[in-house]
Each structure stands twice: as structure tokens, then as C-alpha cells.
Amino acid sequence: MTTRGRxxxxxxxxxxLTGSGITLDATVRHADHAGWEQxxxxxxxxxxxxxxxxxxxxxxxxxxxxxxxTLPAGPDGERPxxxxxxxxxxxxxxPYRSTVWSTMTDEHLARYRNAWREHVxxxxxxxxxDLIHAHHVWILGAMLxxxxxxxxxxxxxxxxxxxxxxxxxxxxxxVRGGVSRNDGFFALHRGQADDLRRALGVAEExxxxxxxxxxxxxxxxxxxTPRQAGRLIYVGKYSAAxxxxxxxxxxERLRERQPELELRIAGxxxxxxxxxxxxxxxxxxxxxxLGQIDQATLADELRRASTMVLPxxxxxxxxxxxxxxxxGCRVVATRLPGVLDPLAAQLGDGMELVDLPRLQxxxxxxxxxxxxxxxxxxxxxxxxxAAPAVSVDPxxxxxxAVFRRIESVWLQA
Numbered sequence: 058m059t060t061r062g063r064x065x066x067x068x069x070x071x072x073x074l075t076g077s078g079i080t081l082d083a084t085v086r087h088a089d090h091a092g093w094e095q096x097x098x099x100x101x102x103x104x105x106x107x108x109x110x111x112x113x114x115x116x117x118x119x120x121x122x123x124x125x126x127t128l129p130a131g132p133d134g135e136r137p138x139x140x141x142x143x144x145x146x147x148x149x150x151x152p153y154r155s156t157v158w159s160t161m162t163d164e165h166l167a168r169y170r171n172a173w174r175e176h177v178x179x180x181x182x183x184x185x186x187d188l189i190h191a192h193h194v195w196i197l198g199a200m201l202x203x204x205x206x207x208x209x210x211x212x213x214x215x216x217x218x219x220x221x222x223x224x225x226x227x228x229x230x231x232v233r234g235g236v237s238r239n240d241g242f243f244a245l246h247r248g249q250a251d252d253l254r255r256a257l258g259v260a261e262e263x264x265x266x267x268x269x270x271x272x273x274x275x276x277x278x279x280x281x282t283p284r285q286a287g288r289l290i291y292v293g294k295y296s297a298a299x300x301x302x303x304x305x306x307x308x309e310r311l312r313e314r315q316p317e318l319e320l321r322i323a324g325x326x327x328x329x330x331x332x333x334x335x336x337x338x339x340x341x342x343x344x345x346x347l348g349q350i351d352q353a354t355l356a357d358e359l360r361r362a363s364t365m366v367l368p369x370x371x372x373x374x375x376x377x378x379x380x381x382x383x384x385g386c387r388v389v390a391t392r393l394p395g396v397l398d399p400l401a402a403q404l405g406d407g408m409e410l411v412d413l414p415r416l417q418x419x420x421x422x423x424x425x426x427x428x429x430x431x432x433x434x435x436x437x438x439x440x441x442x443a444a445p446a447v448s449v450d451p452x453x454x455x456x457x458a459v460f461r462r463i464e465s466v467w468l469q470a
Contacts (some may be wrong), residue, residue: 060094063422064467065186067177068099069197070146074153074349076376077192077215081098083270084190085111086458093467096184098177102303103128103137104282111281113198119219123174124154140172147193147217150223150296152325152349158225166196166228173197179202188470190463191239194218194253196228199235212236213267214241214374216395219256219417223332241466247376250396265466268399269374270456271383273355278448282360285320289438290362290386292355292377293369295326295334300368300391300434303427305337305344307368307435312343321362323347323355340413359384364441368434369393370413371420374400379454382407387447389437400454407447409437438449 072078078356081097088095089111097110101120104127110118122128122139127316128227142165146155161169178195181189181204188209191198195218201210218236224228237257242264244250250264289308293299308320322338325331325348338344348360359365365381366389374395378388382404389409390396401408414426422430 059092060230061092062187062467063094063096063185064088065096065184065189066180067189067191067201068097069173069193070100070144070151070155071102071105071153071231072097072099072108074374075146075148075151077147077213077217078095079352080213080269081192082111083456084460084463085113085270087456089113089250091460091464096180096186098180102144103139107238108121119176119180121172138172140154140169142169145169145194147221147292148213148296148298150298150326150328150330152327154296154327157328158228165329170200170469174200174204177201178196181205181208188467190467194236195221195232196255198239201237202236202238203240209241210239211241211243211466211470214245214249214253214373216249216252216371218246218304219252220275220371222256223419238470241265243463245269246395246398248398249373251257265462266267266362267462268454268459269376269379270459271376271451271454272352273383273451274454274459275352276359276380276383277356278360278383282357284363284385284446285319286363286443287319288362288364289318289442290323290358290365290381291367292323292365292381293319294324297330297334298370300370301334302337303431303434305334305341306431307438308343309341310431310435311438316343318346319343321345321347321358323350323358324392325349327355355386356380362386364401364438366388366434366438367391368411368430370394370416370422378408379404379438379451382447382449383451385446385448387444389434389441403453404449404451405436407449409435409441409444423450427444 099117103122103124123144125139126141142154143154149157177434192213198212244266312318359381364387392410414422
């Protein structure tokens with residue numbers, strides 16, 4: 058097969074474990090089928106140095122190691138090159154051990170930048186890409202034009218970079234000045250495109266709305282899997298920003314009237330907040346912790362559940378809602394821009410939407426609004442459980458459709 062070109066994918070965190078990692082994996086798989094030659098740069102802990110991405114051969118994946126001080130020194134007394142601290146994630150609560158951006162000192166940030174600069178520069182020199190597709194509007198994305206001034210660079214936003222610009226205002230100008238030089242941007246929905254335009258000061262024609270996709274080979278309904286009428290499922294991090302504490306409050310309120318209800322929690326978390334939430338859930342009746350599960354297991358869980366609940370305060374385009382609806386599972390979600398447009402506009406028959414509380418900053422709720430939020434969340438869940446089965450057409454959200462929109466921009470470049 059004649060190659061269509063050489064594309065270098067760049068992700069500054071672990072692949073496969075978050076939405077951006079799943080997006081990377083799907084993009085790589087479809088680009089491979091379309092005839093693109095590919096390489097991937099990503100960040101991983103030293104304890105997991107061989108990530109799998111999109112079925113690519115290992116020699117096409119170039120991880121930068123973090124927590125290298127955990128590795129034994131070699132015969133020469135030297136440890137492998139990399140970064141000493143845990144890998145920073147784009148959210149403050151990640152499903153694995155990570156460093157929070159707002160805690161990093163100038164020295165830590167300098168080491169982080171230098172490690173990526175050396176690593177990315179070496180891969181670019183060896184692979185010689187025709188274009189670079191980077192994920193996240195953040196520190197690494199801001200460095201790419203310095204490293205590849207003559208190569209088209211496209212940055213895909215997942216909203217978390219814009220959120221970090223609010224949480225770390227001392228880094229915002231570096232990100233804004235660096236990322237805005239990139240050649241184009243991929244946004245998940247029109248609201249996010251508007252946010253990018255305002256935050257980065259880039260022209261509207263440089264931003265391409267591509268949506269988010271789901272794996273139709275995994276996520277689909279069937280007549281053989283028995284659906285449990287009173288089963289709820291939450292998929293995400295153990296995090297207050299995801300609304301999890303108030304979902305637990307709403308569940309306890311509903312279970313007083315319907316003791317047969319059950320809530321299954323798929324995901325994990327790290328840090329004190331996650332530890333506290335885990336302890337609470339382990340002590341609750343009717344709650345089952347599934348841990349971090351793979352996509353095939355998640356699809357089976359969604360086929361068996363009646364309602365998937367995501368009461369998050371901040372999201373890009375929450376792909377798991379599409380996955381749930383494709384499996385015939387109803388959805389309860391907050392009225393976020395990435396939920397209203399385009400999901401509710403096209404898939405709203407299967408959704409119950411709940412008003413957000415007022416927020417302080419990007420994702421901290423105003424305390425006096427929380428009783429109303431819990432009450433409305435419980436009402437939305439009850440309405441979803443009482444509603445008839447749903448059948449929606451999620452075809453516009455398949456990865457095949459999303460990749461066609463991405464590839465059209467690559468080919469223009």
C-alpha cells in the first residue's frame with residue numbers, strides 16, 4: 058500500500074486510560090487502515106515502559122519515562138533517561154499516580170520541558186513526519202513549533218488544557234503564546250471551538266470541529282444480554298469535579314424508597330480525594346466498585362445497566378455517554394456545553410439533563426446550590442429509571458466518521 062504520509066502523534070500522558078488516550082488509540086487504528094505511516098510519542102511511568110497504542114509495532118511507539126528514580130541503576134551506575142517525578146496528568150485527579158500541575162516548582166517545570174524537548178526532537182529527527190497531531194492545549198503543545206518550525210502541527214483540544222490555564226494562571230501565557238502558533242486545532246464541539254478562539258486568540262477558520270467517536274464494534278445493544286432494571290452505572294474518576302460525591306448522596310436518597318437499586322462504579326483515582334471517596338463507597342450498601350476496566354468489559358456493563366449517570370461539572374465531549382446510548386443504556390448528565398451540543402441535539406431521546414450548580418472557577422460548586430443539585434439529580438435518575446427502553450442512532454459519532462473529518466484536514470496540510 059502506498060503511504061498517504063507520515064504522521065507523528067503526541068500525547069503527554071499515558072495512552073488508553075483517559076478519553077484523550079482512547080482518542081489517540083482510535084485515531085491510530087483508523088489512520089493505519091487508511092494507509093498512513095505513524096509514530097507515537099507519549100508519557101508513561103517507568104514501571105510500565107511498553108505501552109500499546111492502536112496496534113502499532115513497539116518500535117513505532119516512543120515513550121518518555123517518568124519516576125525513573127524507581128528503576129535500578131545500570132552497570133555504569135546510571136539510571137535510564139527520563140523525569141524523576143510522577144507523570145503529570147491533564148486533570149488534577151487521574152486514574153493513576155500523577156503530579157498536579159499547580160504543585161510543580163519552576164525547577165520541576167524546567168526539567169519537564171527539557172526532557173520533552175530532547176525526546177521529541179530526537180523522534181522528529183529520526184521519523185521525519187509530514188505532520189504532527191498533538192493532544193491537549195498545554196505545555197508540550199506549546200513547544201512543538203520550536204521543535205518543528207517547518208512541519209504542520211495540529212492540536213486537538215479535550216478541554217482539560219483550557220481548564221488548567223484557569224487553575225495555573227502563571228502558565229497560561231506560555232501556553233497561549235506557544236500553542237497559538239500551531240497550524241490548526243481540532244475541537245470536539247462548537248462550544249469548545251468558541252472557547253479555543255477566545256482563549257488562544259486564533260482565527261475561527263483554523264479550528265476544525267470533528268466531534269468524538271466510539272467503537273461501534275464494541276458498544277452496541279443486543280437482545281441476549283439481560284438488562285437489570287434498577288442498575289445504575291458511573292464511569293469516571295473518583296473525583297468531586299466529576300460530581301461523584303453528590304451522585305452518592307442522590308443514590309442514598311433514592312435507595313431509601315427503592316432498596317433494590319444498585320450503583321456500579323467503573324474507574325479509579327489517586328490522591329486524598331480519591332481515597333476518601335473510595336472509603337465512603339466501600340461502606341455503602343448497594344455500591345459495587347469495578348475498578349479500572351477495559352473497553353470490552355465496559356460495553357458489557359453498559360448493556361446490563363439501566364441508566365448511566367455522569368454528573369460532571371467540567372467535560373469536553375463525554376464520549377462515555379455515546380457509548381452508553383449505543384448500548385441501549387439511558388443517560389443522566391449535567392447540562393454541559395459538550396453534552397448539549399452536539400449530544401443532546403442528536404441523541405436527546407435517551408437523556409435526562411440536570412442543571413449545574415453555580416461554579417467557582419472551572420469545576421468547584423457553590424455549596425449553597427448543592428442541596429438543589431442533589432434533589433434534581435435524584436429526580437433525573439428516577440425519571441430515567443421509569444422511562445421506556447431507548448434506541449438512538451449514534452452513527453455520526455463512530456470513529457470512522459470522526460477520522461474522516463480529521464483526515465480531510467491532514468490531507469489539506
